[in-house]
Amino acid sequence: MAQTGIGLDGRAELVYRKLLLRTRWRTPDLARAIGWQEGETAAVLAALEDDGLASRSGDDGQAVRAVEPCIALPALVARRMREDGEPQPRPLAVERFIALHERAAERIGEAVGALDSWDDAASTIERMVAKVERGIDFLVPGYVEGTFELSRSIMDMALRRGARVRAVWASSVLQSPDAMMHAKWLAEQDAPPRSAGAVPLRAVIMDGVVAVLFNEADRVRVVRSPAELERLCALADRLWERGAAVRQVVRPACAATRRPRSEIVLRLLAEGLTDDAIARRLGCSVRTVRNDVASAMVALDARSRFQAGVRAMQVGLI
The missing domain is CATH 3.30.870.10 (Endonuclease Chain A)
Known part of the structure; x- marks a missing residue:
């Protein structure tokens, strides 16, 4: 199954968009609305929960609700950037999710x-x-x-x-x-x-x-x-x-910094810093910075460094 630019396959995207249409859904109702078997629907819902796009309902223990795009999608993109395997981008996928994010923000x-x-x-x-x-x-x-x-x-x-x-x-x-x-x-x-x-x-x-x-x-x-x-x-x-x-x-002494380096690199890139300047700011190599930028471009389905920075801001990642 082909994946969207942020790593969701078409079935998961379909279910997520359906979840957004109502406050909460029980699995049998959602399965009937989509025309799927309950087991198939439950499996996709479980994957959406793992990705932070869906959550258990606070009102109905047997129901699931959509997590709002304006916080779910940035977190998903951030995870995709940290994964070893590269997502397979599909044209316009990120634009669709940016639109979801912006509509949620307008509310x-x-x-x-x-x-x-x-x-x-x-x-x-x-x-x-x-x-x-x-x-x-x-x-x-x-x-x-x-x-x-x-x-x-x-x-x-x-x-x-x-x-x-x-x-x-x-x-x-x-x-x-x-x-x-x-x-x-x-x-x-x-x-x-x-x-x-x-x-x-x-x-x-x-x-x-x-x-x-x-x-x-x-x-x-x-x-x-x-x-x-x-x-x-x-x-x-x-x-x-x-x-x-x-x-x-108690916070472990070896705990990671609050924000992953890849997100900080994107923010500094959007501010106009060069790779050399970012590397000096973060105390890492220029090669590391370039690798982070390359991963971000793939995760955001961006054709240039500038576009990666713009899309990161549009989707709420930075």
Whole structure:
């Protein structure tokens, strides 16, 4: 099966686009909509989950939802750039995914007031985090399976944008093996969570200018009121300052740098630096820089170094 420029085969692309049409899908319903067997559909869904393009629903444990293109696609391209095997590009594939990314980004300002579900909240947060500039705070009073708080895609996008990430979890959250695994991954990204005995509410606060807030009945709303945001930010600051480091997730001394070198090379290339200048900045050889640029050109189906930089920005990679 031929692959698109970012490494998805046509079947996976079809299913992903279908997922984007509804808030969530159960496998039998999706199979009927596409005209496939359930087993075939389930296998493609599993591959999309592995690639970070799909996620378990926070509202229905038997359903799957699409991860928003504005954070899923940059992460997918980054992984393709790091893989040993080169993807086989197909003309115009990357343009189609850039269009998906841009349409998702255009919806960032749509969410106001109440949201209907956990999945709507997750999609809203994914779109908003693609525009975060300074920082994002997570307040987590308890573990809920399948929710955005354990999303690597969300965290990865915030870190890629150079934002400060702070997560304060109630101590009960650490009893979940999934949460502990995520905490260890966060520590490897140099953004370990902190633990508090109790966290009074569930919220995600972005740049101090917008938040997604959950009340006791798990009703969800978008907060843009300056006065309410000021109170939420003050609460996040207090909880972070009082929170304790999680001993089991201390960042290893040999952990990798926050961003892969290949992404940094692309960013510096887009800023106009030469290969020699990039090599000096990163302390590596010119040959290494050129290899990274070549891999990026393949992953982004680009015909020139300049086009690779432009496409990396268009798809949200840098």
